[in-house]
Amino acid sequence: MPDSLLHTQEETSAVISVSSLNKMARTLLESNFPAVAVEGELSNLATPASGHWYFTLKDKSSQLRCAMFAGRNRLLRFRPKDGAQLVVRGRLSIYEGRGDYQLIADSMEEAGDGALRRAFEELKQKLQAEGLFDTNHKQAMGSRFQHIGIITSATGAAIRDITSVFNRRFPATRLTLFPVAVQGKDAPAEIAGAISLANRLRDKLQLQALIVGRGGGSLEDLQAFNEESVARAVFASQLPVTSAVGHEVDFTIADFVADLRAPTPSAAAELMSPDQSEYRQLLLGLRQQFRNSVGIAIRQRYQSLDWLQKRMKRPDRRLQEHAQTLDRLDIQLQRSMRSGLREKKAQLDSQRRALLSANPRVRLQTSEQRLMSLQQRMAQSLKTRLNQGQTQLQAISRNLNAVSPLAVLSRGYSISYNEAGQVVRSASQLTTGSKLVTRLNGATVDSKVTRIEVLENEAEDKG
Numbered sequence: 160m161p162d163s164l165l166h167t168q169e170e171t172s173a174v175i176s177v178s179s180l181n182k183m184a185r186t187l188l189e190s191n192f193p194a195v196a197v198e199g200e201l202s203n204l205a206t207p208a209s210g211h212w213y214f215t216l217k218d219k220s221s222q223l224r225c226a227m228f229a230g231r232n233r234l235l236r237f238r239p240k241d242g243a244q245l246v247v248r249g250r251l252s253i254y255e256g257r258g259d260y261q262l263i264a265d266s267m268e269e270a271g272d273g274a275l276r277r278a279f280e281e282l283k284q285k286l287q288a289e290g291l292f293d294t295n296h297k298q299a300m301g302s303r304f305q306h307i308g309i310i311t312s313a314t315g316a317a318i319r320d321i322t323s324v325f326n327r328r329f330p331a332t333r334l335t336l337f338p339v340a341v342q343g344k345d346a347p348a349e350i351a352g353a354i355s356l357a358n359r360l361r362d363k364l365q366l367q368a369l370i371v372g373r374g375g376g377s378l379e380d381l382q383a384f385n386e387e388s389v390a391r392a393v394f395a396s397q398l399p400v401t402s403a404v405g406h407e408v409d410f411t412i413a414d415f416v417a418d419l420r421a422p423t424p425s426a427a428a429e430l431m432s433p434d435q436s437e438y439r440q441l442l443l444g445l446r447q448q449f450r451n452s453v454g455i456a457i458r459q460r461y462q463s464l465d466w467l468q469k470r471m472k473r474p475d476r477r478l479q480e481h482a483q484t485l486d487r488l489d490i491q492l493q494r495s496m497r498s499g500l501r502e503k504k505a506q507l508d509s510q511r512r513a514l515l516s517a518n519p520r521v522r523l524q525t526s527e528q529r530l531m532s533l534q535q536r537m538a539q540s541l542k543t544r545l546n547q548g549q550t551q552l553q554a555i556s557r558n559l560n561a562v563s564p565l566a567v568l569s570r571g572y573s574i575s576y577n578e579a580g581q582v583v584r585s586a587s588q589l590t591t592g593s594k595l596v597t598r599l600n601g602a603t604v605d606s607k608v609t610r611i612e613v614l615e616n617e618a619e620d621k622g
């Protein structure tokens with residue numbers, strides 16, 4: 160290779176340290192693989208005093224280094240061992256000190272049981288979000304049922320435990336078995352179908368409640384009761400459902416959906432059956448109460464009979480008493496009638512006086528007198544008003560005559576008007592040849608100005 164080409168490649172390629180390269184690789188891995196789930200066989204588990212775990216996951220052809228720090232591994236419910244098949248969840252990274260490619264584990268679970276557990280949790284969250292676990296959807300569950308349907312295996316221990324408890328506590332309870340498979344691929348469909356069948360036959364068989372359950376087992380054995388079809392059948396049931404699956408520590412999806420969860424099949428029978436000894440004690444108490452009530456009633460009847468015997472009298476005495484009572488009532492009736500007649504007479508007199516006072520003739524005379532009085536008052540008032548008007552008119556006439564121009568004319572004065580009809584007040588309003596109309600007392604005179612002579616006194620006044 161030519162030296163110039165080598166020189167160019169060296170200049171264009173940056174030289175970095177090992178630490179920088181490991182850091183860059185770590186950043187790339189963590190940004191592109193922030194969450195992965197890996198299944199494999201655990202080997203080389205190391206647990207130093209720090210509390211951290213270091214191990215290897217491997218399959219037939221590859222292996223992967225893993226680390227799980229103390230803050231995470233303390234949350235596990237089991238202690239993993241070499242050879243265990245696990246599902247590990249975490250993020251990919253590089254340990255920069257050695258450049259080792261590794262998986263930083265956040266959680267782990269056993270592969271077989273873990274898959275079922277994941278499916279269990281996913282279905283649980285889904286149904287809970289839909290409201291199938293809400294308490295307001297659950298029906299009330301009593302303990303005094305006459306007929307109960309049992310959905311379980313016909314040959315399992317659960318049916319024997321349930322019937323044994325009912326025979327011991329209250330054998331009068333009627334039990335009807337709906338046999339189903341409680342594990343295997345056909346079990347979910349059979350269980351859901353039996354729940355639907357029991358609801359369809361509810362009125363015909365007079366069913367009042369259901370027990371759905373089986374004995375204990377592994378998570379895989381109980382899987383039929385963790386299926387969505389069974390959960391929805393339990394939720395849709397119109398009959399109240401008690402879930403009795405497994406042992407006390409076992410929980411299934413059916414337990415969360417059911418109206419009542421019993422830890423075991425026997426416990427379900429205990430919860431749904433009354434104790435016959437309690438009934439016996441109740442009956443004994445009721446019988447004693449009945450005896451006491453009957454005894455008290457008999458004694459009361461005897462006392463009433465004695466009292467009636469003492470009150471019984473001879474018929475003639477009773478007739479005498481009735482005769483006295485009739486006489487007393489007759490006297491009271493006569494007194495009442497006389498008193499009533501007096502009251503009616505007083506009312507009649509009062510109404511007669513009121514009628515006389517309201518006689519139309521009396522009211523007419525009163526109205527005539529009032530009318531005459533009003534006429535006299537009106538005539539006097541008119542006369543007074545006329546006199547006042549004449550006096551006022553005379554005074555006004557005198558005042559008008561005092562200021563009337565006609566009165567001034569009668570004293571020898573006159574008023575002259577120019578052609579425009581205006582009163583001539585000074586000589587300056589006139590010219591030679593002007594026409595005048597002069598108003599005298601009782602006449603008017605038309606004239607023409609031939610000469611205008613201004614008097615000295617008037618000229619002085621004007622100056």
